Amino acid sequence: MVLQKASWLAVLGFSIVATSLLLVQIGFIFARKKNYKNHYKVMASALLLNTLFLITYVTRVLTNDETSFPGPENVKIYFYYPFLLVHIILALVVIGWIFTFVPQTIKQKRMTSDGAPYFEDKEFRKLHRKRGFIAYIMWTISFAMGIIIFFMLYVINWS
Numbered sequence: 792m793v794l795q796k797a798s799w800l801a802v803l804g805f806s807i808v809a810t811s812l813l814l815v816q817i818g819f820i821f822a823r824k825k826n827y828k829n830h831y832k833v834m835a836s837a838l839l840l841n842t843l844f845l846i847t848y849v850t851r852v853l854t855n856d857e858t859s860f861p862g863p864e865n866v867k868i869y870f871y872y873p874f875l876l877v878h879i880i881l882a883l884v885v886i887g888w889i890f891t892f893v894p895q896t897i898k899q900k901r902m903t904s905d906g907a908p909y910f911e912d913k914e915f916r917k918l919h920r921k922r923g924f925i926a927y928i929m930w931t932i933s934f935a936m937g938i939i940i941f942f943m944l945y946v947i948n949w950s
Contacts, residue, residue, distance in 0.1 A: 796858060797945040800851045805941045807844040811837050812934035819927050828907040831900075837930075838893060845886070862949035871943060878936040885929045892922050 794802065814837035821830035851857060860867045899915045900908045910916040 794945050795861070795948070797941075798851075798856050800847055800854075800856050801858070801941070801945065804844055804847045804851065805938070805945075807840050807847065808934050808937045808941075811840045811844065812931065812938070814840065815927060815930050815934065822923065827909065828905070831908045838889065841886075841889070841930075858944050860944065862943065862947070866949075874936065875940060878933060878940060881929060881933045881936065885926070885933050888922075888926055888929065892926060 797805075814833050818830050818833035818837060821827070821833060860871045862871065896919060899910050899912060899919075901911055902908055910919060
């Protein structure tokens with residue numbers, strides 16, 4: 792893989808997103824296997840990494856460390872821009888969804904003596920499963936789209 796003009800912040804952001812994507816997948820698997828202790832730890836780590844990514848992204852924007860699309864004009868207009876727009880909208884929805892969902896989850900969460908989280912309220916448990924699955928889908932798609940955008944900007948040789 793050859794990186795073309797990727798700043799250290801761009802590479803850091805990519806690394807964070809790729810790691811977060813992996814953590815979300817692992818967290819989902821833990822939830823499916825009812826290993827809630829590890830699910831909680833992994834998802835909390837993914838959330839922290841996502842927050843770190845937002846900081847690096849805002850830093851890139853504020854320092855004008857952005858890259859314009861280096862590919863053909865027709866690819867830029869008919870694929871890259873629509874793809875980027877969907878990614879941005881989905882990312883904003885995910886951020887809003889997660890950062891309103893997480894405080895509610897923390898408020899409802901209780902811990903067993905061995906440190907495994909659980910919810911006393913069965914209705915909230917059902918709600919958490921539904922919201923968590925929706926968040927998982929949105930987060931996965933958003934992270935995957937971010938990785939594709941990174942490849943379109945810095946890896947693919949368009950010449």
